[in-house]
Amino acid sequence: MKAAVLSFPGSNCDADLLWAIRDICGEEAEMVAANHTDLSGFDLVLVPGGFSYGDYLRSGAIAKFAPVMTALKAFADAGGYVIGICNGFQILTEAGLLPGALQWNQSLQFICEPEPLVVANNQTAFSTAYRADQTITLPIAHGEGNYYADPATLAALEANGQVVFRYAHNPNGSLNDIAGVTNARGNVLGMMPHPERAVEALLGGTDGLGVFQSLIHATKGATTVAAN
Amino acid sequence: MLQTEMSPETIRVKKPYLDWGLTEAEYDRYAELLGRLPNYTEIGLASGMWSEHCAYKFSKPVLKGFWTKNDRVLMGPGEGAGVIDIGEGKAVVFKAESHNHPSAVEPYEGAATGVGGIIRDIFSIGAKPIAVLDSLAFGSPTDPRTKQLIDQVVAGIGGYGNAIGIPTVGGEIRFADSYAKNPLVNAMCVGVMDKAKIQKGKAAGVGNALIYVGAKTGRDGINGASFASAEFSDEAAADRSAVQVGDPFMEKLLMDACLEVTDRHQAALVGMQDMGAAGLVSSTVEMADKSDSGMVLDLDLIPQREPHMTPFEIMLSESQERMMLCVRAGSEDQIIALFKEYDLDAVVCGHVEAGHRYRLLHHGEVVCDVPVSALTSDAPVYHQASQQPARLAHPAADFVPAVPDALATLKQLLADPNVADKAFLYQRYDAQVQTNTCVTPGSDAGVVRVRGTHRALAMTTDSNGRYLYLDPEVGGAITVAEATRNLVVSGAEPLGITDCLNYGDPTKPEIFYELAESAKGITAATKVFNTPVISGNVSLYNETNGVAIYPTPMIGMVGLIEDLTTITTQDFKQVGEGVYVIGATGADFNGSLLQQVLTGGVAGTLMPLDLAAEKAKQDLVLQAIRAHLVSAAHDVADGGLLVALAEMSFGRGIGLKATVDLPAAQLFSETQGRFILTVPAAHQAAFEAMAGAAATHIGTTEAGTLKVTATDQTIEAPVAALKQINMEGLSCQLK
Amino acid sequence: MFKATIYVNYKPSVLDPKAEVIKKTLGRLGQTNVASVLVGKYFELTLSADSKEAAEQQVDRICDEMLANVNMESYRYDVAAVTA
């Protein structure tokens, strides 16, 4: 399995994501700069959190114009697995790879804290390592994580089981407590919490490992993953 | 629109420099150094370079007394930041800086650019910034203006640190009326590097190029805060603003690019310096000074954000996110190409010259030609008169508090903004980006692992103006001791300190006394704790209507944890563990938080500090932690023993049952040099053997309830109820 | 040269936390006569173009793709000729 971690000008969780997938999970992985136009040869693309281009206009609004995004769309259209975390989620919604939008937290403040989440669907490529309805704790760190989608979109998300993670105590005003959603096809996930910050006990917990393990199994074509 | 440039003769007669902070005597001295009358640009440069901020003209004699070197110090004060060896080929780099005045005027941008500035100091040495800390002091949180200040300062710090991707892992927020109109905003940054790659701000080698990189130069912050405030009071100039706006995106690119230069292009690089106070002039002339070089800059080549900028404005602008590099002749293109890859402006704007002149060209004319030393080593240094303030000559009688209901007093202190939980504020900072933060804010020190080693760094900032107000010397020593305590209880051996010296007007003998005496105390303590001062910053004139803030040295300290398994936090971990106190408790209430809360101020003779005894206790704590005997550790600080025990119980809701041989009032005494440790039952014998009489067993951790029996009262309350009070103490006031 | 003035604001169905905060604060300060608050962004672009129509077309695309997120925001603009 070979993973690409995208890096936009100003990205600051790209190295963390690379560390998680390569050094902690032991998979082959490479950083791919935003001006690259080719993602062939990769089995998985990770879009990192933090900020991109300063996010001065709206989070993710400028990153979507980066050359690599054309390649990313093609990669996703071909069924490749893509995960966007935090700013990555914002970029994927701005780019139209995921439904909805992320607006300012209801408090208008940046929030960094460990947040309990409920695994709302453990049948996706991103969540098979978790039990159904398992509560996990992942850190959040964002100012614009308040998920919005129009009522029809929201209803469709729920009906299709596209909601993968929900906040147990909604910290930011997200509709339906949504913390992470997939596209209709189920190969693209966006989530505001940071699984890559929860892969080492030394740093406070390992609940994020499941996201990476699920993906690794999915890309390797394993049929089922033992529930932990 | 702009000031028409006066001729040298008109300057001599009209004395515009008085508005820029120079005195007539300083003007005369400068003219003498030049051997002629300075022109408009030249006198402007002197006003920047001879300011306290650049020349330390009042504080230099004090700073000279600091202890700055031990066998681990690789680089002491004098460069962008200090450097200490941490083993395994790595070094830690750190420095703190104050942004009090800019933050008072424009809190968001003032705080944000304070963080941006201190980060540049760190990467200018070649170190990757790994953590930021912030030390803040405000007036009463019930004041509407203060509420807004706090909100905006916190937003600004987070706005910059979060976006650039450096975790904010610690800090402090203190409250006293003396900061009401003059808040303190001090920021510290810590970086890590290979010790072989330390970089200095040099410009040596005739013909080598000076390369300007980063943001364009605009008319922001020209000539520092005095210029800014003059403008704000001038309604006619209302559509001009001197506020500096931070651009963390630009700085992220600048940081990554500069680190790539120091990492991979060492052969091409001669030196690098950030542009801070007095912008272009201070960065370049200091680089020349440190290498004993001459230098010429062509100002037409400087990237400019606005048309028609004068040499004065270009040289003294404090636009953010700019760096100056000195690069070997022939390597310019290679370096410029690297910056272009990051989409950054990089231009050759001058060269190192033979001789010792500092020359500036503008539109083909020489607009400045002065000796480098006139702007640097020949700047004046003043030996100020010092006089003990009257309040210290005749201290009030010892404060004897009445504590009829110790539980009520505990609740009062837990709700005091100084003790109250600040999580709702520091949760606005990203504490975990870079995924190395082992201990996030909320314990005694932030702890960050050093990748590629088995080590971690613990870091803290501490200040206590209340104590210094009663005794600057002892208070200075206590501030250092308090910082070392916070590191030691986290399992770290203190390495060294940086400081921000926040005081009033140094030309007042009483203020200078406070500064000089506290430096003495700091020095005495640093020698005992083996924590040299490797960097720092001075902020003077912190006064409103002639009344100074409490003398407030902020101590930023970094410690080394050699084994990741010995990282320790303050929360009680499990029920049934032994609770021990190290250090005796006396009746020390002068300067205490209790005195502040009960009387609205502090008075009396400050409690003493026995440095040698303190060191022995700290060594014991560290030894016990390193022997894996300790499950939680916390120092006793603001509010005393009972507050400290309550704080330890909040993390996991685990309380304790304890008995102390003290009257209840003394549970709020602030006797120095005390620690609380918990020891799992299996290790108690070993711990007691190690500690001997130094540790007193006071009780055992228990589920859910805090119960402390003193000789005259028993204090008992559910942990959850106390925690609630502590959580709401400040957050409710700021709503 | 043309000057485009562009207004972007949340669609009515989106709850805007910024506007809520302003309204609440005004209320707390006793200014309860303020009945509604809308917060938006505006932009001024100057651009050269062969015709007003061409400028409008370009501005529309810039709004649609960059300045607004049409999932939650709507935009409007005026384009006028100006002397350079």
Add this chain to the structure above:
Amino acid sequence: MFKATIYVNYKPSVLDPKAEVIKKTLGRLGQTNVASVLVGKYFELTLSADSKEAAEQQVDRICDEMLANVNMESYRYDVAAVTA
């Protein structure tokens, strides 16, 4: 009722990283004909008042104290009577 339309933007000498990034991105996308970008905020308040002058006075104060940061931003507004 009155409706106030308020515009707030940075004073000309203040660096605006937002505008810089937008302009650069447009340039990168080949839209080099965009010569300048200004980013501001706008607000619409509806409020009741005895007179237009009273409404204007109140709006001015709200701008000065809350909506604009007068250290670095300037503001302007129009107030017009509307039927409630």
